[in-house]
Amino acid sequence: AQTVTQSQPEMSVQEAETVTLSCTYDTSESDYYLFWYKQPPSRQMILVIRQEAYKQQNATENRFSVNFQKAAKSFSLKISDSQLGDAAMYFCAYRRDNQGGKLIFGQGTELSVKP
Amino acid sequence: AAGVIQSPRHLIKEKRETATLKCYPIPRHDTVYWYQQGPGQDPQFLISFYEKMQSDKGSIPDRFSAQQFSDYHSELNMSSLELGDSALYFCASSGGLEWNEQFFGPGTRLTVL
Numbered sequence: 001a002q003t004v005t006q007s008q009p010e011m012s013v014q015e016a017e018t019v020t021l022s023c024t025y026d027t028s029e030s031d032y033y034l035f036w037y038k039q040p041p042s043r044q045m046i047l048v049i050r051q052e053a054y055k056q057q058n059a060t061e062n063r064f065s066v067n068f069q070k071a072a073k074s075f076s077l078k079i080s081d082s083q084l085g086d087a088a089m090y091f092c093a094y095r096r097d098n099q100g101g102k103l104i105f106g107q108g109t110e111l112s113v114k115p
Numbered sequence: 116a117a118g119v120i121q122s123p124r125h126l127i128k129e130k131r132e133t134a135t136l137k138c139y140p141i142p143r144h145d146t147v148y149w150y151q152q153g154p155g156q157d158p159q160f161l162i163s164f165y166e167k168m169q170s171d172k173g174s175i176p177d178r179f180s181a182q183q184f185s186d187y188h189s190e191l192n193m194s195s196l197e198l199g200d201s202a203l204y205f206c207a208s209s210g211g212l213e214w215n216e217q218f219f220g221p222g223t224r225l226t227v228l
Contacts (some may be wrong), residue, residue, distance in 0.1 A: 033215060043203055045158070045219035091157055095215075100146050100170030102160035103207075103217060 002027045004094050006106035013082045014114050020067075021077045021109045023092030029053075031097035034068065034075045039108075040088040048090070051075065053097075079111075087113045117141055119220035121206050127226045128196050136191040136223045140208030146170065147189040148217055149181060150205040158205060164189060196227045 003026045013019035025034070036048040051059045051068050058066050063083075067076045079086055092106040120139040128134050140147050146165045150158040160173035164183035175181075178196075183189045193200060203224050207217040 037219075042221075043152075044221055045205060045207075047216060047218075050216065095217075100148075100163045100165040100209075102148065102163060102171050102173060103150075103158070104160070105157035108157050 002029070002032075002094055002096070002104050004092055004104050004106040006092055006109050008109045009107070010110045010112070012112045012114060013079070013086075015082055015084060017082055018078060018080045019082055019111065021079075021090055021092075021111065023075045023077070023106055025073050025075065025092075025094050025106075027073070027094065027096075029096055033095045033097065034066075035093040035095070035103070036064070036066070036077045037091045037093060037105075038086075038088045039091060045091075049077065082113050084113050084115060087111055119206055119208050119218055121204075121220040121223050123223060124221065125224050125226075127228065129228055130196060130198065132196050132227075134193045134196060134225060136193070136204055136206075136225070138189045138191070138206030138208075138220060140187050140189070140206075140210070141213075141218055144208035144210030144213070144218075145187060146209045146214070147183055147187070148207040148209075149175075149189070149191050150207065152203040152205065152222075153199075154202070161191070193225075198227050201225060201227045 034051045038046045063080045093103040148163040149161040152158040161175040163171045167183045181191045203222045207219045
């Protein structure tokens with residue numbers, strides 16, 4: 001069975017600085033998708049970034065980028081120029097490459113941003 | 116852009132009562148997913164439907180049932196409610212060109228007293 005692990009329950013960053021959130025996963029599949037979701041205090045689940053396992057290039061979305069290491073099964077999220085609005089719970093998630101496939105989430109990392 | 120709609124947004128029930136949660140996916144999305152998020156927990160997958168057929172099943176209690184209708188909306192029926200069922204229930208949808216992303220609704224907060 002696939003598992004997702006986030007070993008950092010809490011992280012803190014100074015406004016305008018850079019922070020990296022860690023995520024590891026375990027799977028025997030070769031094709032899959034990885035995601036980072038943000039859950040602010042409103043509890044809405046917001047997709048931050050997506051990575052296809054077959055792509056070697058790391059995904060980037062504005063200030064958000066990932067470091068995808070397929071062999072090491074590692075998928076970290078880097079937030080550059082952190083803003084107060086980035087404060088939230090961040091979940092790493094895995095999905096098999098199939099129609100209707102479920103998301104398997106990590107335990108989450110609570111990110112606080114200091115002004 | 117249209118988003119996933121869930122109703123009701125808040126629901127308070129007594130133990131042993133029944134609850135029905137509704138989900139209206141983004142137009143032209145044919146797949147619906149249900150997740151349960153307990154306090155301080157990560158979302159846990161319950162069940163999904165693709166083209167009105169169950170496509171995957173997670174740790175959904177036998178007291179819960181769900182279906183997807185011809186207009187693609189979905190309902191999660193929960194019977195014999197227990198205190199431990201208190202949680203945030205998310206519906207997500209995917210489909211068409213957005214088949215490999217799941218768009219989440221705002222959630223229904225269920226409180227069982």
